[in-house]
Amino acid sequence: MSMRRYILRRIPQLIPLCIFAIVINFTLMHLAPGSPIDYLVGGGEVVPKEYIEKLTREFGLDKPLHEQLLIYILNVFSGNLGTSYRYRTPVLQVILERVPNTLLLMTTSIMFAFVLGIFLGVSSSKRPYSLVDNLASTISVLGYSIPTFWLGMLLIIVFSVYLRWLPTMGMSTIGAQLEGWEAVIDTLRHLILPATTLGTTYLALYTRLTRASMLEELRKDYITTAWGKGLDDRAVYYRHAFRNAMLPVTTVLGLNLGLMLTGATLTETVFSWPGIGRLVYDSIITRDYPVLMGIFIIVSITVVLANFIVDILYAILDPRVRYK
Amino acid sequence: MGGGEPVLEVRDLRTYFPTMRGTVKAVDGISFTVLEGETVGLVGESGCGKSTAALSIMRLVPAPGRIVGGEVLLRGRDLLKLSEAEMRGVRGARIAMSFQDPMTFFNPVMRIGDQIAEGIIRHQRLSRREAWEKVISTLEVVGIPSPRDVAMSYPHQLSGGMRQRAMMAMALSCHPELMIADEPTTALDVIIQAQLLELMKDLKRELGMSSLIISHDLGVIAELCERVAVMYAGKIVEYSDIRRILREPRHPYTVGLLESIPRVGFKKERLIGIEGSVPDLIEPPPGCRFSPRCKYADEKCKEDPQLIELEEGHYVLCHHPVMGGG
Amino acid sequence: MGSSIERLSLGRLERYSRGLRGFWRSYSRNRPAVMGLAILFLLTATAVLTDLLDPYNPFGIYPSEVLLPPSFSHPFGTDDLGRDILKLVMFGSKTSLLVGFSAVFIASSIGIIVGALSGYYGGRVEDILMRLTDMLLIIPNFFLILLIVALFGSSLRNVVLVIGFMTWPGTARLLRSTFLSLREQEFVQAARVVGASHLRIIFRHLLPNGIYPVIVNSSLQVGSAILTEAGLSFLGLGDPSLVSWGRMLSIAQMYVRRAWWMAAFPGAAIFITVMAFNLIGDGLNDALNPRLRER
Secondary structure, eight states: OHHHHHHHHHGGGHHHHHHHHHHHHHHHHHHSSSOHHHHHTSOGGGSOHHHHHHHHHHTTTTSOHHHHHHHHHHHHHTTOOOBOTTTOSBHHHHHHHHHHHHHHHHHHHHHHHHHHHHHHHHHHHHSTTSHHHHHHHHHHHHHHHSOHHHHHHHHIIIIIIISOOSOOSSSSOTTOOOOHHHHHHHHHHHHHHHHHHHHHHHHHHHHHHHHHHHHHHHTSHHHHHHHHTTOOHHIIIIIIIIHHHHHHHHHHHHHTHHHHHHHHHHHHHHHTOTTHHHHHHHHHHTTOHHHHHHHHHHHHHHHHHHHHHHHHHHHHHOHHHHOO | OOOSOEEEEEEEEEEEEEOSSOEEEEEEEEEEEEETTOEEEEEOOTTSSHHHHHHHHTTOOOTTOEEEEEEEEETTEEGGGSOHHHHHHHBTTTEEEEOSOHHHHSOTTSOHHHHHHHHHHHHHOOOHHHHHHHHHHHHHHTTOSSHHHHHHSOGGGSOHHHHHHHHHHHHHTTOOSEEEEESTTTTSOHHHHHHHHHHHHHHHHHHOOEEEEEESOHHHHHHHOSEEEEEETTEEEEEEEHHHHHHSOOSHHHHHHHHTOOOTTOOOOSOSSSOSOOOOSSSOOSSSTTGGGOTTOOGGGGSOOOEEEEETTEEEEOSSOOOSOO | OOSGGGGSOGGGGGGGOSHHHHHHHHHHTOHHHHHHHHHHHHHHHHHHHHHHHOOOOTTOOOGGGTTOOSOSSSTTOBOTTOOBHHHHHHHHHHHHHHHHHHHHHHHHHHHHHHHHHHHHHOHHHHHHHHHHHHHHHHSOHHHHHHHHHHHHOOOHHHHHHHHHHHSOHHHHHHHHHHHHHHHTSHHHHHHHHHTOOHHHIIIIIIHHHHOHHHHHHHHHHHHHHHHHHHHHHHTTOSOTTSOOHHHHHHHHGGGTTTOHHHHHHHHHHHHHHHHHHHHHHHHHHHHHOHHHHTO
């Protein structure tokens, strides 16, 4: 089927991008002050000599540079990103342990923002310069400008410190031995503030994109045809304009995944949410460079893959791409 | 032909577009009638307001345009007084429109069949499956050889001629009382154009439907229509049956149009027969709007001309109607 | 795709380059945009005049005035070292504007050169430059900036250079697509026929006509550069020898229960500043976008 061919054709294009990220990492490791060893384990003097020798062998650090690069790329592809200085465990493991928490936070925020953002975007495109539209534009300008971490702190001040409704930090109440539903509810209570914080910044993005894209589509000829058939608002806006408007929106969302991860990092830092973002902060503070570099690679590869998935989604939504 | 009850009567229709520089009077007081079973043509250069007139009848004028006056009577009922919901029941069901460029007027991400079925489901309350059966039979009616394949296709997969036929099928699918066809042949090459004209003549004979054909091409109009209204700068300047227009045109503009009758397939929309170009509709020339391009123009043409009936059913908007052919 | 600016219908922009007066007329009708400009003036004045007006030592310690809530003598309260937050916020404006403007200056310069070269010459030059651009565009740039600053040190100079060198691809793409459409237009063809040199065509004919989307984009980029700097400082990667709003917030985290004002005011300053640049960007976009102007 043509869809499978399309996917197969796109896969080879992914590899250079992943390698590009790895090469950046490799270059930084060699350019930065200190020896590459520091960036594979960190804090060389505390590490036992045998371990350093083992790593030197593993990463071919005594070989010429181009061989080193090749060895490094192979290592990364086989999951060897070095060892965390702080945790004394493989970097990949440290990172993967945090992934589910970040996913929980991000998917919650995205769902909240996506539904509301699309609703606001579509409603405001129906009547440009109306009350709803002005509300939507205001939300998106505010959401675009507000520093994520500041919004998080404000929510903590209002809802945790003064109103005492919700917990300030972490994913669960420390010391409480909760089980079953109680544990779930406890986690949800911890999730509300960070998800609202992150969701608000995403909301701005989705509202603005949806509105712009809908306005673009509503100007097009096929919309006149749709009205000409006697269709009602719902059919014209959702069945016709919306489906076309989603095409550019999905692409831009794919490109903005990096931005969304930035938001997640800052939000997790404020709320001590034990995900990748908080790991970034902890690694900066403790100078755990191997982890920081590992996160960069993992995040880069994730973004590349996400864009690939978005391209496939695009092909599903747009027959013009599929049948070529 | 003709002689029946009027299906559509347009009376003094005005559609204006406010812009930052001033108001564009795209349609400025036009009147004409389409009788039962009759085909009427609306002809003029691009920008004369003919497409806006068609969209006004459908009440689909794009913002910021607005219908500011007049009446559009469908079997005596003024469409301009209907609520939006009532109007939706008219569009596609009682008046259907086929559009100029089917590439952009079809939704690119929906199958042709679904796009046609939509209107049928909406107006005839059929199930999707039943509607698709009707889609297939309508596609057959417009002479599409493998209707099922076409229905399953997306717009970009079809040839221009096929798309235009599918567009026709979409307009015909709910058996409208009036069909408006905007430039039905313009986007096509010569042979396909000729085939399509044949198809439209056949359809006209078989279905006996009333229609309004909009074109810049008097040749196309002459093939299909009994009566024709010539539009210039938002106004109808001559209105008569087609034979009289072809034989003894009275308005200097019509004369020019006839002289420059493009052969079938001639795509240029500018007229060679007439010097100059369509006037600025924000500040139209005073009096007769054609006067700056007219070789007969004199002082009197600075005053607004009145529509005069030269002989029965032949109207001209001119101070100096041409006599004895062009 | 990229940013929202690419929605501009690029081909027609050159016709609207007729003088500043027409531009100002349509810009000034957009009230939020005028407000953005007013905020920017106020900020710039603050940044320039703070040192001159009030010789305050932002690195001093004032033990008797630690963590005072907002009052008449300290309208924004004081921080954990007893320093006046209003004054710190005023000092911080200098850092933010400096980072914002210089990073974007670097990014726009690189972006303009890369975009102009690939849009004008096409062919292999374009292939290579655009492949690099696309790769950098996909790599999550905040994480890359963060990594480089963490490895090489978080001095102001480093922060500015890294942000500048990592955020040019958007500009490059924008200018390239403008150039591609302008390249084929009559006035460019005419210049070529007359025998104008490549540089002359680029600088005298193409750039003046294609620069508007870049200007809009730059304005938005200043806002995001300021946010990036604040984010870095918040994560502990700010220049320790400077007062910065992000760093103030980072410290405020520890006192969130006791001193809300430590978080509220510096954050509001970032918010307002970034918003000013976004409003200006939107205003420029509307004023320079012919499609909206005709309304």
